[in-house]
Each structure stands twice: as structure tokens, then as C-alpha cells.
Amino acid sequence: MKEKHYQDADNQMRKLEETKRLKSVEDKQVSSEVFDNKTLQVLYKLAKQGYLKSLNGVISTGKEANVFLGIDDDDKEVAVKIYRVVTLDFKKIKEYIAGDPRFKSHGNNTRQIITAWTQKEFKNLSRLYKLGLNVPEPYTANENVLVMEYLEHSPDDASAAPPLSKIKLDNAGEVFEEIIDFMDVAYNEAQLVHGDLSRYNILYSHGHPYVIDVSQATLTSHPSSMQLLDRDIENIVYDSKKFNLNLTFDYIKNRIVRKE
Template identity: 80%
Template sequence: MRKLEETKRIKSSEDKQVSSEVFDDKTLKVLYKLAKQGYINTLNGVISTGKEANVFLGIDDDGNNVAVKIYRVMTLDFKKIKEYIAGDPRFKTHGNNTRQIVTTWTRKEFKNLSRLYNLGLNVPEPYTAMENVLVMEYLDYSDNDATAAPPLSKIKLDNAEEVFEEILNFMDIAYNEADLVHGDLSQYNILLSHGHPYIIDLSQATLRSHPSSRELLERDIKNIVYDSKKFKVNLDYDYVKHRIIKEE
């Protein structure tokens, strides 16, 4: 019998509330299926908590750390999700069937991660997706620190110029080779792992063909230019825009 449930830690009243919102019966069944497939042997504490999803530290059958992202069906903004899905020809909309919508949303993030990972970009390697659960690579901070890689919003950077250059390179290749726009890029969903930025939270990422892709890209650029000031890297909006949008 897998140790999935017995190793799940509920350490505080906040954790207990998270648990009641995340681990509904259907989600538990999905986790057990993933356990039988070897993707999750144990599920430990929370790595991060968001409005749409929680990410947990898991361990697979080979003893490797994995990140387990569970979308919270109760708190998802289904109107927003349906708008993003409706503009993506890779996926079908499902009316008002909330479970099918969240399954599509999870698959969307898996496909976006796969698309970027296969181009060699710094995103967590996606392993599998099932209904509202996504299993992917666990990113640690460094060789000497196995704690979860922190977002840029919570750290100081010794190599800020190099990090932001890598972020711009990511945006360039994502847009011009993967035909993807993140759509919500900022210091809050860029992790620092082994001195390099890794981009996460890609469920809302859209294809360039999406009617809102240009608007979303320009918002991403504004966010990164604004965030760069915190790290004393003075990026210029027009420079970044013309670097990424090459046809102008």
C-alpha cells in the first residue's frame, strides 16, 4: 500500500483549511492513481499556495523529489479560464462542466511546459497530468540547499544583470520559436534555481494566434521592466519590446 495519505502533513489550522479545499474525494482518487503509476510515493508539505492551485513536495517511487501541483476546483475563476481556452485551438471548451474545464486547464499547463522544455528553456520538466493534478520537476535552490527554489520577489540577486538577460532570452524564444506568451510574467512566478531563472505558472500562457496575445506580451514586458528596477537593472521598455517583437 502506498504511503501517500499517511505521510501527508497537516501542521497548522491554515494547512488544515488548505487540505479541506484541495483534497476532495475526486482529487484523492487521482493522487492514488498517480501513486499506482509510480509518480508519487509520498506527499509531504506545501511548497507554495496560490489562488488557483497549491504545490506540494512529493517523492516518486525512485526516491526523487517532485513538485505536485493541485488545482483548487472550488476557487478557480472559470469565466477567465474559459476565455483563455476558447482562444486556444489546441483545446475544446466544455460548457459549464467545471471538472472538465479544470482538467483542460491542467493539460494546457502541461502542454505549454512541454513546448518550452523541449526548446531547452528553463521551465520545470513536466512529467504527467491527470485531471486537476500536474506532476513536474522539483526545483531546488542550489547544490548546498535542497529547499524549494524561491521566487525573485523574495530574494536578493548577486547576478541580477545575467538573470534578467536570461529572462529576456526566455521571452524572445518563447514568443518567436514556441509561439507562446506567458501572459502573467513577473518576479512572483520566476524562481531562482542554481543561479538561473526558471519560469513557472504557465496554464494561462497563450499562443501568438490568440486575439489577446499582443496585449498580454506587452503587459509581461512592462512587468519585467518594472521588476528589474528593484534589482538595479534598468531595462528600457522600447528596447525589450523591439528585441522580442522582431517584425516591428
């Protein structure tokens, strides 16, 4: 029985190796950067654990990570975020981790740093998700790979949920009120500040905003937390104007940082 389990895992890994092949020359370069031998070993472990049966294409690409559409052992779609070791800004990452008491310093060991960074996103997502906030449900994290809920656009459109930067909104007022509510609960109950919140990392799924990319989110006890919160508010004020809203910095901050 155990032998069959490992044969199944081997088959899953072959599928992963087949489906990771990308089409264009640029994608081939990305593929070599993303799917290094160490990352393939991590994907193999996830396949053995049932989290991942195949990768079926790229959802998004970025300087720090790529997100792929995956299928787990239950044939359920999942989002697979793979941090790209060669392009990560380790100086920035070390600063964020150093200010977070949940993580130990890892010196200059790049694999340990990237593992801590991935775990930081997993823990932040878990913290927010448990409070009922709109973030992808995190399933597991192993080294530089994070597996989480796949967010579709709508019940009638199974494509990946788009960021607010790429859509028009008929209910912009409601959406931005939800974003402010998110910031409020994240700050006051989860004790977290996103630190890089904008229309580029807020997805629109089933008519509601979902916040992603929370690896850099910091505890409110972090010495830079208020500065980061102010930056988030400024971004949301700026983004709201793109949807013909007139939100102000003071209005949002007073909603979040309530005077005793």
C-alpha cells in the same frame, strides 16, 4: 504479481493520506479544499503508475493551486501541483481556453474545465521544455494534478527554489537578460506568450531563472497575445527596477518582436 502491485499502490495511497495532514487550522482548511475525494482518486492513480509515493509538505500555496513536495517510486523528489477546484476563476479559465485551438469548449462542466486547464499547463511546459528553455520538466498530468520537476535552490541548498520576489541578486543583469531571452524564444519559436510573467513566478535555481505558472500562456495567434506580451514586458521592466536595473519597454520589445 499484479496483486502485489495493487497492494503497493494501496500502501502508497495510505502514505499520501497520512502525509497530506497539515498542522495549523488554516492548513487544515486548505487540506479539505485541496484533497477532495476526486483528487485523492487521482493521486491514487498516480501512485499506481509510479509517479508518486508520498507527499512531504507544501512548497507553495496560491488562490488557484497548491504545490507539494512529492517522492516518486525511484525516491526522486518531484513537485506536485494540485489545482483547487473551489477557488478557481472559471470565467477567466474559459476565456483562455476558448481562444486556444488546442482545446475544445467544455461548457460549464467544472471537472472538464479544470482538466483542460491542467492539460494546458502540461502542454505549455512541454512545448517550452523541448526548446531547452528553463521551465520545470513536466512528467504527467491527470485531471487537476500536475507532476513535474522539483527545482532546488542550489547544489548546496536542497530547499525549494525561491521566487525572485524573495531574494537578492548579485547577478541581476545576467538573470534579466536570461529572462528576456526566454521571452524571445517562447514568442518566436514556441509561439507562446506567458501572459502573467513577473518576479513572483520566476524561480531562482542553480543561479538561473526558471519560469513557472504557464497555465494561462497563450499562442501568439490568440487575439489578445500582443496585449498580454506588452503586459509581461511592463512587469519585467518594473521588476528590474527592484534590482537597480534600467531596462526599458522598447529595449525588451525590440528584442522579442523583431521587425522584418
